[in-house]
Amino acid sequence: MTTDDVVPAAPPTGVVRLHERTRSRGTPATWLRRGGLSALIFALPILFIFGVFSWWPIISAFVMSLQKTNLTDAPLWVGLDNFRAVFADPLLPTIIRNTAWFAVLALIFGYPIPLIGAVLMSELRKRKGLYSVLAYLPVVVPPVVAVLLWKFFYDPRPEGVFNTVLGWVGLGPYPWLADATWAMPSLVLEATWAAAGGTVIIYLAALISVPAELYDAAEVDGASVWRKVWHVTMPQLRGVLFITLILQIIGTAQVFLEPFLFTNGGPNHATETIMLHVYNLAFANLGNNFGQATALSLLLAAFLAVMSLVYFRLTRSWSQS
Amino acid sequence: MTTTDSATPPPAVPGALPGSAGAASPNLALAAPVRRRRRSAPETPERGALSSADWRRPAVKHTWRGMHFVLLLLLLLWCLGPLLLLGKFAFTPTQDILTKPMAVFPNGPTLDNIDQAWNRYHIGQYFMNTVWFALGAWFCQILVATTGGFVLSVLRPRWAKVLNWLVLGTLFVPAVVLLIPLYKIIVHPPIGDSLINNFFAVWLPAGASAFNVVLVARFFDSLPREIFEAARVDGAGPFRLFWHIVLPMSKPIIGVVSVFAVIASWKDFLWPFLVLKDESVKPLSVYLQSMANVDKGTLMAALAISTLIPIVMFLIFQRMFLRGAGLGGAVKG
Numbered sequence: 001m002t003t004d005d006v007v008p009a010a011p012p013t014g015v016v017r018l019h020e021r022t023r024s025r026g027t028p029a030t031w032l033r034r035g036g037l038s039a040l041i042f043a044l045p046i047l048f049i050f051g052v053f054s055w056w057p058i059i060s061a062f063v064m065s066l067q068k069t070n071l072t073d074a075p076l077w078v079g080l081d082n083f084r085a086v087f088a089d090p091l092l093p094t095i096i097r098n099t100a101w102f103a104v105l106a107l108i109f110g111y112p113i114p115l116i117g118a119v120l121m122s123e124l125r126k127r128k129g130l131y132s133v134l135a136y137l138p139v140v141v142p143p144v145v146a147v148l149l150w151k152f153f154y155d156p157r158p159e160g161v162f163n164t165v166l167g168w169v170g171l172g173p174y175p176w177l178a179d180a181t182w183a184m185p186s187l188v189l190e191a192t193w194a195a196a197g198g199t200v201i202i203y204l205a206a207l208i209s210v211p212a213e214l215y216d217a218a219e220v221d222g223a224s225v226w227r228k229v230w231h232v233t234m235p236q237l238r239g240v241l242f243i244t245l246i247l248q249i250i251g252t253a254q255v256f257l258e259p260f261l262f263t264n265g266g267p268n269h270a271t272e273t274i275m276l277h278v279y280n281l282a283f284a285n286l287g288n289n290f291g292q293a294t295a296l297s298l299l300l301a302a303f304l305a306v307m308s309l310v311y312f313r314l315t316r317s318w319s320q321s
Numbered sequence: 322m323t324t325t326d327s328a329t330p331p332p333a334v335p336g337a338l339p340g341s342a343g344a345a346s347p348n349l350a351l352a353a354p355v356r357r358r359r360r361s362a363p364e365t366p367e368r369g370a371l372s373s374a375d376w377r378r379p380a381v382k383h384t385w386r387g388m389h390f391v392l393l394l395l396l397l398l399w400c401l402g403p404l405l406l407l408g409k410f411a412f413t414p415t416q417d418i419l420t421k422p423m424a425v426f427p428n429g430p431t432l433d434n435i436d437q438a439w440n441r442y443h444i445g446q447y448f449m450n451t452v453w454f455a456l457g458a459w460f461c462q463i464l465v466a467t468t469g470g471f472v473l474s475v476l477r478p479r480w481a482k483v484l485n486w487l488v489l490g491t492l493f494v495p496a497v498v499l500l501i502p503l504y505k506i507i508v509h510p511p512i513g514d515s516l517i518n519n520f521f522a523v524w525l526p527a528g529a530s531a532f533n534v535v536l537v538a539r540f541f542d543s544l545p546r547e548i549f550e551a552a553r554v555d556g557a558g559p560f561r562l563f564w565h566i567v568l569p570m571s572k573p574i575i576g577v578v579s580v581f582a583v584i585a586s587w588k589d590f591l592w593p594f595l596v597l598k599d600e601s602v603k604p605l606s607v608y609l610q611s612m613a614n615v616d617k618g619t620l621m622a623a624l625a626i627s628t629l630i631p632i633v634m635f636l637i638f639q640r641m642f643l644r645g646a647g648l649g650g651a652v653k654g
Contacts (some may be wrong), residue, residue, distance in 0.1 A: 021437045038559040039478040046469030046488070046534065049461070052511065054491045054529040057502035064502060071508055098549045120392050123385060132643055134396040134637070137404065140642070142588050144606040145624045148613060149407050152621075161406070161422045197400065204420055205647030212368045219372055225381055226497040228370040257590055261610060275497055278387070282501050283595065291503055297497045304495045 065295040070288040082295035089292075091269065091277060098184065098259075099273045104251040110248065114196045115241070118203035119229060132204065134195040143194060147261040150190040151177070154262075177263055180270035183299040187258040187271060195251075199244055206240040207233065246311040250304050274300050364435060404628070411435060411625035415618035441614065444605070444623050448630075451604040454593065455586040457520055460584045461528035470537035471563050473550060483536075491531045500591075507596050514529035522596040527586065534580050540574040543566065577645040580638055587631050 065082050069075035086092065121131045138146065153161040154176035163173035174184045214232050222230065256275040259265055265272030265280070274282075274296065281293035410418050412430040421427050438444045469488070473481050507522045508515050517523040544567065544601045552566050568575070590606045597603055603611075605627045613622055635642050 034474065035559055036478060039472055039476040039481075040560065042468045042476060043472045043478075043484065044468075044564070046472065046484070046526070047463045049465050049525060049528040050488060050531075052506065053526040054499070054531075055487065055493075057499045057506060058491070058494055060502035061414075061498045064505070071505055093501065097453055107520070117392060117396075119370075120385075120388055123371050124389060129397060129639070131393065133639055135391075135398050135645060136639075136646065137400050137632070137635070139646070140584060140631045141404070141628050142606050142609075142631060144590050144609050145407075145628050148609060148620065149403060151613075152410075152617065153403070159420055163411075164421075164423050173532045181639065191404070193399070201643055201646040207369065212370075215368060215370055215372065225375055233370050250495065250641065255494060260591075261613075276498070278497060279591075282504075290505070294501045295466060297500065301495045305493060310495055 052222070061294055061298060064291060065222075065298050066291075068291050071290060075291075077199065078291065082291040083299070085292045086296045086299060094269050095272050095277045097273045098099055098101060098269075098271060099253060099255070101184055102188060102191075102259075102273060103249055104257055105185055106191060106248060106252045107245075110192040110196050110199065111245070113192075113205055114199040115237075117196075117208060118200045119233060121200070122204055122207040132201065135200045138193050139195065139197040141194065143257050144261065146194050147190060147258060149261055150186075150193070154186055178267065180267050183263055183267060187262050189254075189256070191291050193257050199248075202240060203237065205238055212234040242311070246307060249307060253300065253304060330551040339510060348405045361425070369557070402634075405592075407621060407625050407628065410618070410621035413618065413621075417615050418617050418621065431618075434618040435626070437616070437619040438622040438626060441622060442615070444608075444626050446470040447603055447605045447608040448626070450597075451467065451603055451606070454520060454523055454597075454604045455583045457524035458527035458586040459579055459582040461524045462530055462533050463578060466530070466533035466578055467477060468563075469534045470541050471559075471567060473534070474538045474541035475567060476559060477560070488534050491529070498541070503592075504595060517596055518599040518602050520602065523586070523593055525591070526592070527582070533581070536578060537571070537574055541572060544570055562645075576638075576641050580634075580641050580645055584631060584642075 049144070064075075066077060066079060067075040068078045117135065121135070123127060124131060133296070155161060155163070155179045156173065156175045157163065157171040158167065160176075162176065166172040167172070175182055178181050210233060215228055216238070218228050218232050254275050255273050256279065259271040259273050259276045260279065263271045265276050276299075278293045278297050281289045281296065339377060371381065371385065406422075409425065410422075411434055412432070412435070414428060414431050417424065451453075472478070473485050473488075479533075503526055507517060512517055525630050548566060548570075549562060552562050557566070586604075588606070589604075590610070593604050594607045594610065597607060609627060610621060612623055
């Protein structure tokens, strides 16, 4: 928009300025001449795709949460019954607890280690590419492949891959996925393997942008290496650390693939997460309860929206300070 | 609709709003100036916390060298190890996989697993379905992102502001909300019959990625406006401007979006699992899930084959991948 002000002289007549902002409402003819139609033509794909597959489904979610529907018969308005059913669901405390537990474990496993790795990697003088490629490698493995492979690693027999390796140092055998206590940490371990590389690369990108002058200044003041890392690098990463934290919470709150493929929520609902329950309500064993599933997903989304808002507020107050 | 990886753009990305970034924002400008910056690199060498003087001190040098070495070992073990194991399993007889998983070919390698996976379980056919899925999703995403970005950033009609907010707003809506209403639309589309088992069911929703639109629009913003003006003075209309000037200048960002698009469809599971159920259209990820209980050797071979293409693509285009992943964090901020 500012570029309009920069352009000094009015364009020669007859040349259509594409992003000229007219103050007065023109006739359809002037609108056409000014490229209004071509803008509309270029906007068709985005309007169509976002309209049908993004904006409409968002509205539709609110409508469906107030209906009883199996997608074939005419939907029935039921008011807030779906939300009542969500809160009356005996599994609700379990799925919230499981999802929170997954998120907490994912933070413990997956938050500090990529940071330490990235700080170490950013000091590499050579072969930084090799380290980055290795760290990012698991991220490109299709998640279904990763889960099925790790499911085999978690074989609870003494001959299982992990039990064999741990047996070398006299540990195990552990039940892994077969045990209600062990199952969730096992899921998170795989999820961390699959995702940590992406976080490392985000941190690395942020580390490169730490201004060199800050380090120079710290050296003038005689700061040691560790003090530089702690007092210069870390504060500079504050923003991106918070972003990855929020992103990780939003991601883990919607975790589906790991509980679905590893354990299908078992043993005894120990790994049934909110998203898996949404899926079950709508598509699987509990079947065709689309209204209640939508209501549950909206409640989860509301929680996540609050998270985003908190995030937005915090980052804004930081950037002002 | 994978949910736990932070590398591919998650559907719900908070605060992709200008100016909220802070530390990561210099990367936003990365789009065009990448080459320029690399050329000027020798003048202003990038540095980390350790200065050259620090590196000359033996204690510091040995500590960090040691830590880097340990890190390399851990990366090899943790990141590469499971994949090497998968590669080994693909050529190991099932009996050996089950009884001595860590032994290296105790009874010699075999090609049976690969043969079974390819010829009996027709991995190749599902592989082609995934390719087809990825191609269509790629085209749809590129079409929406480039034309949409062109409207928002270059043409800028009066209603662009509203459109921009409507697109940005969807970044705040988590994927979980869309799942069931989207399914409803696919089963009962506004025009025509059910799109279940039709590739359009995965292609079209893939295009509704606000993340792509933001990436491309920001890149277009960074292109020099004088070139557009000059083209217009020379009589180029919006279509020529788009096709002959903006698109050719946007190869870097189109590359990044393309890599994201292809990898995302390769990784996607839940959505194709719901809408591509028929064997003739199932992509690999969905098919592998149904293979979970077949002979372990065959399964491992199938898993290895499915991993090969994304890994080879990654090794070829690694710079673009890593740049895109870093950029992801920057735009998310």
